[in-house]
Amino acid sequence: MRKVTLVLTIFLLELVLQQQEALASNGGCVATSSCSSTDSQPQQVHISLAGQGYMRISWITSYKMATSVVEFGSKSGSYNEYIVGDSFSYHYYSYVSGKIHYVTIGPLTPDTTYYYRCGGSGSEYSFRTAPAAFPAEFVLVGGVGQTHRTKATLERISQRCYDAVIVAGGLAYADGHQSLWDSFGQLIEPYASQKPWMVTSSKHEVEGVCTVSKGPQPFKAFNARWLMPYHESGSASNLYYSFDVAGAHYIMLGSYADFDTSSAQYEWLKADLTSINRSKTPWVFVVVNTPWYTSSVAYKGEGESMRKAMENLLYTFRVDVVFSSRVNAYERFPRIYDNKQDACAPVYITLGDAGFKPNFEFEHGAPSTSLHRELTFGHGRLRIYDNNKAHFTWFRTEDDSDYGNPSDQVWLTNLMSSDKCADLCACKKFSCIKTHNDEL
Secondary structure, X not given: OHHHHHHHHHHHHHHHHHHHHHHHXXXXXXXXXXXXXXXXXXXXXXXXXXXXXXXXXXXXXXXXXXXXXXXXXXXXXXXXXXXXXXXXXXXXXXXXXXXXXXXXXXXXXXXXXXXXXXXXOOXXXXXXXXXXXXXXXXXXXXXXXXXXXXXHXXXXXXXXXXXXXXXXXXXXXXXXXXXXXXXXXHHHHHHHOOOOEEEOOOHHHOOOOOOHHHOOOOOHHXXXXXXXXXXXXXXXXXXXXXXXXXXXXXXXXXOOOOXXXXXXXXXXXXXXXXXXXXXXXXXXXXXXXXXXXXXXXXXXXXXXXXXXXXXXXXHHOOOOEEEEOOOOOEEEEEEEEOOEEOOOOOEEEEEOOOOOOOOOOEOOOOOOOOOEEEOOXXXXXXXEOOOOEEEEXXXXXXXXXXXXXXXXXXXXXXXXXXXXXXXXXXXHHHOOOOOOOOOO
16 A cells, blocks of 8 residues: 555656646646636536546646646545546637546456545545446436536435436536536536536527538537546447446437438437347436427427327337436336337426526416426436336425425336337337336
8 A cells, every 4th residue: 555655646747747848838737826716626527427436537737848647546535546647628619618638447346435536736536336137216307507506406416325317408508608617517526526517408509510621520519528438338429329237228319410210320220229138137217408308388299200200119119217408307208109008108307497487387277297397496317226116306495394295296117128119119120128027
């Protein structure tokens, strides 16, 4: 242990000397009268899953020569390991970002608390890795924004333990105003530095235009600030990827990336679904920004073309639930396929009102397939008990802190635990793995 600590100390001292030499030759500053000592302090720290047993840690510094290193260990204040990562910055018209650092640490032990420090100095942070098996619990949100309601929702979420936050799009609502990305990063740091945030993009993250010569590339800020495990899941784009937690497989789709049947995203989705071993990961969830089913007046039909392109794949491979955002409201549909109830189809849930909520209306009179809808702020929780049984609950932000009174809830049975749905599984031609668990 002493040898490891000595090596780490020497390494960090060498990095500091390298920074000072580089600054001297480039006119930089090292906490002198011309710059603040906080310039090299980590800001906007957040973490995300980066493949089985790995965690990616990201932060920003205004000091361009700051070191991309993370020290970590299983005891507070005692860091017996360190890993050096990558860093870069981006331009958006006249805006120049701070230095964005990415460090992937691991392999990590499941169900274990780790303490870490970014850049060789500053505050200590911690997180607990997810369990290797069920039970596991997830928070699901969309339309986060950065309002007083956002803060209230995040505080409410933090009142109970969970393993990861799944964001169905709608992060900073920057819409090209880059300073809003920075204020959003500061707002969520107390929460996102302790629990992994797994996100997908929305229309508000597109920002750029399609032709590079006319301006910034689309999703430039999103891709720079929120690097997700797309490489690790065989995807060619940060806009769609997948990951596993315990025995749950999450597929994050891109509503604003090409999705037709000849697209790279469609081919990746088919390959990803085909590769799932339902004996090891019995639960499969899809997260997409624009809902395929909604009774919202403003967004009804907006996700129709994506539904027509991809719904059959999700039905064929027996996806359990599809979560979406975009509509700043909550709405739950039953198991549904091609606009008709089907016992072997996914449940559809929209949860787009964590904090940012314009005045959108539902169409008059709920359709027969809309089981519950409300225009309130809130968040969802999905607790998976075992291979067969899970429980989804919706909590309003405005309600008191008693988690015993959700606004909406539903028990879920894994589709592949039903002999009927497994036997009808058309994905046999894709080597779909059938399970024979008892129904609840």
